[in-house]
Amino acid sequence: MATPQLRLMHPLPCTPTVHLTVSAGHRLDSTYQRNRAMYEEPLPSYSSGSIISQLLRKTIHNKRALDESHFYLSSSTPADSSQEDQSSVSSKDSMVEAQSPNSHASTGASAEGEHHVTDHLQAKRARVENIIRVMVGSPNSRQHGHSDTDTRDTREAREAFRENKRKQRLPQYQDHSAGGLLGKTPGCCNSENCNTKHEECHKLKEQLHSMQRLLHQLQEKFLQVYNQEDRDEIEVAAEHDIPGESTEVQYVHSQDDFRKKNSRMSTEYKDQRKVVSCVVHQRESQSLQETLKQELSKAVSECVDRVFKKVSSAGLDLSSQSHMSSSPEMQLSMSADSRSKLASSTQEQPQAEEAAVKPRSLEYYENSEAQSPQDQTEALSLVVRKPAVTPLSSVTPTVTRPYPVHQTSFQFNYSTPLHDSQILEHLLKYGPHSSFGGLPCMPPSLDRTSPDSVDLPWDTIAMRSKVTSSHLSHHPCPSSLGAVMVDNLCLPHVKIECGELQSMAERNPYMSLNIQEGLTPSHLKKAKLMFFYTRYPSSNVLKTFFPDVKFNRCITSQLIKWFSNFREFYYIQMEKYARQAIVDGIRDITDLTVSRDSELFRALNMHYNKANDFHVPDRFLEVAEITLHEFYNAISAAKDSDPSWKKAIYKVICKLDNDVPEEFKTSSYL
DNA sequence: TCCACCCCTG
C-alpha cells in the first residue's frame, strides 16, 4: 500500500501530469505538424543539438499565429465532416499559415525581415517546398485534397494519428499561454542569406532528412508513451471512479468521449469539449473525493492503530506500575497523561479509547481502597455511594483516606463519561462489594462498639437505633450493650452526651446495672398508664416517675414524644367519637358520656392498657368525657374550620391533669 | 432565634 501522503497526493499530481503530458505531447505533435510549415521556409543551418529547441520555438511561434487566427475553436471553421477532423486541422493549419500575413509559409508572404526577397528566391522556395513535400510525404499534401478523396491508407494512418492526438487537444489552452510567453522570443528566420541559397537548400535537404528521421522516431516514441499513459490514465481514473463502473466501461466511455471529441470540428465541438472537460473535471473531483475519503479513513485508522499500540503498551506499563506503586495519585496522573495523548486521535474511535482506558480504570477502582466523597465527582461519587443500593451500604464510611487524591482525579473522572457504565458493568459482573472490597463502606458489624461509631453520621445512628430499638422491644436486654444501643437513640447534638454516659457507665459497672441507660418497653407501658393521670407531664414529673432512667435530653425528648403520641391518639379518638355522636344525632351533650362500657373507653384502654391489668381511674373517664364534649361543641359550632381549633381544647385538657400516684415512682411498680 | 408542640407520614 502506498503511504497516505502519496495516495493523498496522487489525484492532485494526476491532473497536472495529464496536462503536462498532453502539453508535451501537443508540443511535439504540434511540432510534427507545424514543421511542415517550417519546412516550407528556409531554415538556418542549425546544429543537430539545437534542432528540437528550434523546432519548439518555431512551433510556438506558429501556434501564436494560429491563436491569432482563432484556429482552434473558431466557430467559423467550415470543416464539418466527421472524417476530416485531423485532416481538416492539418489542412486548415496549412491554409491558415498560408493566409496569415505573419506566417512563414512558402506562399510568398514573408516574415517581417523578408520584404526584399525577390521573386527569384520565391521561385526557389517553391521548388524546395515541393521537394520537401515529396520527400516527407507530409499530410500537408492533403491540403490540396482534404475532402473525401483521401486514400484509404492515408486515412487509416491519419486515424491512428488522430486517435493519439484526440486527447491532446484538451490542454491546448495551457499550451497557448505557455507558447505565448515563449513565442515572444525573437525568431531566427531573418538570418537567411540570399547569396547562399543553393548551398542552404542543399543543407536544408540534408537537415530535413535527418530531422524527418528524428521526428519520426520522436513521434513513434511519443505515440508509444502517450498510448501507454492514456491507458494508464483511464485505468487509474476507473480505479478511483464511482464504484460500480468497471474499468472497461470507463475505458469505453473514454474512447467514446475521444471519438466524439474528434468526430468533427464544429461549434458543437467547442461546447462538447467544454462538457467533456467538465466531465473530466467531475471525474477528477470524484476520484479526488473518493481517494480523499479512502485516504482519510485509512490515515485515521492507521493513526488509531498506532495510538492504540502505544496506549496498549503504555497501559501494560501502567498496569505493572500500578501494581507496584498502588498509588491512586500516580495512576491518575498517568491516566490523565494517556488520555491527553488519546484526546486528539481517539475522538472518532471511542472503542479504542474505551478499550485503552477501561482496564486501567477498572484496576484503579479496584485498587482504590477508599475514596472521599468530597474528592469525587459525579462518576466516582456514584461509585462510592452506589453500594447504597443495598440498604446496609447506606452507612457512609468515615475513614481516613490512606492516599491523598490529586486534583487530577477530578478531571480524570469528570471527563470520562464511560466510567459509570464501566462501574455498572463491573457491579453487574462482580457485585457491589467485589470491586470495593477494600472499601470499608460497610462496618463489619453493626453491633460493633468502636470509636468509629462516634464519628458515624446521624443516619447511621438512627438506623442503628431502629434496629436496636426494635430488637430491644422484642427482646428486652438490660445489658450494658443494650444501654449503649439505646444511647444511640439520642439526637445528634446529644451524641457526645450519650458517649459520656456510656463511658460513665463503663467506669461504674454498678451504676450501669442499677440505672437504665435507656427507655425500655416497661417504661413505655408505665408511661401509658401514667397517661391516665396526666396528659401533659412535665419533665420533672417524668424524671420523678422514672427514677431508674438516666435522663438526658434524648431520653426526655423520647418520653415527651411518647406522651405527645399518646395525646395524639387520645385526641384523635375524641374527635372521632365526637363526630360520630354528631352524626348519630345526639343533640343533648348530657347524652354524650364516657363510661367503662363505652366504645371510646375500650379503644383508649386497648391502646394504653392493652393487658387490661390496670384499673383506669374514674378521673380519666371524667377527663375523657370532658374532652369529648369539647370536641363535640367545637365541631357543632363548626370551629373545626379553623386550622388551630384544637388548641383551645388542648388548653382545656392540659388543665385537667392529675397527680400520678406515688406508687408509679418506684421501679418495682412494673 | 429557640423551643415546644402540632401535624403528617411511614
Added chain:
DNA sequence: CAGGGGTGGA
C-alpha cells in the same frame, strides 16, 4: 411509635 417539617410564643 418515630421522624421530620411547620408554627407560634417567649
